[in-house]
Amino acid sequence: MESLPLGICEGMEHISESVFVGLCEMVGTSQQVTLRRESRDISEMVERRVTPFNAFIRMMSGSQREGFRLKGSDLDFMFWYNNHRVIMDMSQSEYYNTANTTLILSDSSESPPGFTLLQLLTRFTYNAVESALVIMNGKVFISSSKYRNLTCSEVFPNSTVHGPCGTGIVGRTEYDTAFCFVCDFWPSSASSWIDRCHSWPNPEVVHDILRSGCHFVAIGHPLGPNENQEWRISFSQAEYKLVYSMNHSQFLTYGLLKIFLKEVINQQSEETNKLLCSYHMKTTVFWAIQQNTLPHWCPQNLLAGFWICFKLLLKWVYEGICPNFFIPQNNLFLTKVHGSAQNRLFLQLHELYNKGLACLLQSSSIRAYIIGVLYNPKLSVHTDERLLLSEIDLDAELLKDPTPFTIFPEGLTKAMHTIEQLLELPHYQTVTLQTLTVSIFQSLAFIALNKCTNTGVNKQMYIADKMSCHMLLRATKFGCISDMLYIAMYYYRTLRYREALSVIDMTKVKLARPYLMYWNGVDKERYTEAMGGQSWSTKMRQAVVMDIILNNKIYYINELIPEQQYALQNSRFALRIPTFVMLHFLEVLCSRHFDTTLSQTALYDLQVLVHHDQDLFVPDLLRDISWEILGICQQITGNFQAALYSYQQSLTQQPMNRIQTATRRRIQDIVSQTNINN
Structure with a gap:
């Protein structure tokens, strides 16, 4: 396996550049990917700060969090009780107030690498946890299988259990929701990962990952002694931070592997199309980058990076061992890639390997970018991302976050204070904060109305009405066309029907514009002609509908x-x-x-x-x-x-x-x- 039978190796750098451009179109440019990540990060930062201590925290994970928007990408979310914490040993209990925090002890003494039992130490908890408790050797543990079944449909009704998650489809989007527990400490079983971080990631990223801790998701090791009670250590938060730390060529290599898995590897046979998953591709890229197998990850080396990862994957399938990036003793292939299925998969991958990089021609998404250069070697390929991205494409990204969050009413004032502290952030994060500010103004306006309607005191109602109208008008200064309808709702609620209709008529005029941007629908030519070069605030007020x-x-x-x-x-x-x-x-x-x-x-x-x-x-x-x-x-x-x-x-x-x-x-x-x- 030392030789590199590329098959189409002549002009490989030129082909790599063409594939790089194609992946930028499919996956996104670095600017688009950064925008997606930053928008999500800032939303969750505000959400986390204002969520009550006795409520669930929500975190997006998976490919969408990493910055992908590939067709068919599912939505992955993790949920955990804000006032429950897992500790690794009893000495860590001193960091918590046990009067309002439920402590859970991780006991991995009898579990395979990467798995643990969770012992409940204090009984201040919720029904779902109480109903999942089991007694083992005189101690109280939380059963992963019971907890998984109890929480499977908590977010979406009629979800079915898939691994540690509840899964299903909403519209055309698949989702996975995992109810888990959070730990503020890095597990000792993953300490070897810290020692390996010499060249990648950099020390700042390592420090950030370590202080963010880990999670425990509700699934046990299928070959362990306590499968129904065990929990798997999840490094989802660490993983998306590692993906964030990749340069764009490394990220696109990861994207290319995901596409290659879906369009080529998983099309070989029904016997093997469920053996490998996107997580294996991500693990491959992590190891390849950290082992420094390619000195320069750049557009010209994109296919060389892909080939290194593919060879590593082939080696793992041959050996039947895919080492978890954080806990290498945890073999991700253990229960799937073995026996006759393993042999069959290896033969299929080896056949692709023998074709060299020509195997990428089997990918319907990638083929055109390779053939275009092969038939026209003198074709000029520009890898400057600024030339690949139009203004409207970047604007559209700002509307694509599929999961806007709703702030609890009691947290609105705190949210406003949090946003004020964050207003000096980069442009795209400021746009997200602007949208959150509009939502807060609207919520506060109707909260004030509801309070005064209940009291019925005229002076209070007059003052509240003035304040509410002012906030709703301010919201339209920051918000988009559709935010005008909150004023119409307010006027209708306060019996000012003609005023409401006047606002509706003004809104109609704006909604009749031929360059509106709503969901994924927009006339690009007319939008560019009318809005090109304008500030995002102007575009929001004049052309955007949410x-x-x-x-x-x-x-x-x-x-x-x-x-x-x-x-x-x-x-x-x-x-x-x-x-x-x-x-x-x-x-x-x-x-x-x-x-x-x-x-x-x-x-x-x-x-x-x-x-x-x-x-x-x-x-x-x-x-x-x-x-x-x-x-x-x-x-x-x-x-x-x-x-x-x-x-x-x-x-x-x-x-x-x-x-x-x-x-x-x-x-x-x-x-x-x-x-x-x-």
């Missing part, structure tokens, strides 16, 4: 209170509503008080939109709430048969907003009402 997000702990308009209440009972902290649906909804609600013709026209427009839109203004993921809102409008206007149909349609959609209980209650109300009328 969904309407309603915090389910804050009431906005009475007609949606049942949906918010039942969604909250089902652990959904926000309703997400298409802007164009909310626009017509508010127009129906406001105009029916003095202009029935306008109300009927608005209802007709809403009906056409919900019935006939093709994932343009009503994204498929949000059709549950869209049909629901149409049904509410039809029910209000007395068209019960149409409302019943709309509610039934809502129940057949993806349960993105978890409003099914509210929908069923509305159906019952209609049935009861029509029976009474009959």
